[in-house]
Amino acid sequence: MSIKVTSVSKYYKTQKALDDVSFSAVKGEIIGFLGPNGAGKSTLMKILTGFIRPTNGAVFVSNIDVLSNPIEAKKNIGYLPEHNPLYKEMYVREYLQFQAAIFKVDKSEIENCLIKVGLQTEAHKKIHQLSKGYQQRVGLAAAIIHNPEVLILDEPTTGLDPNQLIEIRALIRELGKEKTVLFSTHIMQEVEAICSRVIIIKKGEILIDKNLGELKEKNHQNIEVTFDYRIEEQFIRRLPNVVSYKNNYDTTWFITFDSKQDMRPIIFDFAQENGLKILGLNRHNKNLETLFTELTK
Known part of the structure; x- marks a missing residue:
């Protein structure tokens, strides 16, 4: 087990930041860690990396107890914080040599790391000369230079342009094949593009922990129908499998059904049987952004 968090709670004086949080993760998983501001995401990441201690609970990384043996656990963790803490006056290769020395990694690994993150052509430049996308690559290179089993990324795509986003996404997906990646972001499209699993947290509690495929395969479907009067x-209640409904505007209804079957033909037949005409019939899929809003608003 790459990550195991058991009944972790954290108080800042009287404020509860985490409330009995538990989850585990294995190699090859890329987990989207989502939540509104103040949900407890950063607190949990700091606990996982051994930066702060929980009030209660246990944390293991690569089967090492982070609380009793933090130095050993950190050898198996790569961390890219939201504000990438680079020494921008240093050259790229020089900075990675510095990082390699900290982890006592052989210098030969630096070239491998440069190739892995696509920095070979930029290695001779000073970090401040690089674009935001390439600076993120430097941060990722520093996070993986000691070949950690667990990679923790806090908002790694913030501020990137569309081309840089595509490049960093591809890089994270590639890293996720051989590591466990915990990926914190506010961008739902990033999660859908990169992650295999989603954890949503609010007020220090986990609301959802599911594979992305499971969330997409939920039976609920939303249909908007407009009748002629x-x-x-x-x-509406006479329709089968109705979960909820709302009269949006006069002749228009927004109906949620619990069924894998496409309910639009059912609505069409229902209208004919009752002498109604349908002026509009649209199906709205519930995406991750909609689910996140419903859970955290």
């Missing part, structure tokens, strides 16, 4: 809600 206003009907009473008792007609």
Whole structure:
């Protein structure tokens, strides 16, 4: 088990930042760690990296107890914080040599690391001369130079242009094949593009911990239908598999069904049987952003 968090709580005086949080992760998983501001994401990341201690609970990285043996655990962790702490006056290769010395890594690994993150042509430049995307690559290179089993990335794509986003996404996906990646972000599209699993946290509690495929395969479907005249809600209740409904505007209804079957033909037949005409019929898939909003608003 690459990560194991058991019943972790954290208090800052009387404020509860984490409330009995538990989850585990294995090699090859890229986990999207989501939550609104103040949800407890950064606190949990700091606990995982041994920067702060929890009030209660246990944390293991690569089967090493982070609380009792933090130095040994950190050897198996690569961390890229939200504000990439680079020494920008240093050359790229010089900075990675410095990082390699800290972890007592053989200097031959530096070239391998440069190739892995696509920095070979930029290695002779000073870090401040690089674009934001390449500076993120330097941060990733520093995080993986000691070949950690666990990679923790806090908002790694913030501020990147579309081309840089595509490049960093591809790099993270490649790293995720051989490591466990915990990926914190506010950008739902990033999670859908990169992650295999989603954890949503709010007010220090985990609300959802599921594979992305499971979330996408939920039976609920949302259909917006407009009839030729206003009907009473008792007609809507007669439709099969209705979970909820709302009269959005006069003759338009927004209906949620619990069914894998496409309910649009059912609605069409229902309208014909009841002498109604359908002026509009649209299916709205519930994406991750919608789910996140519903859970955290």
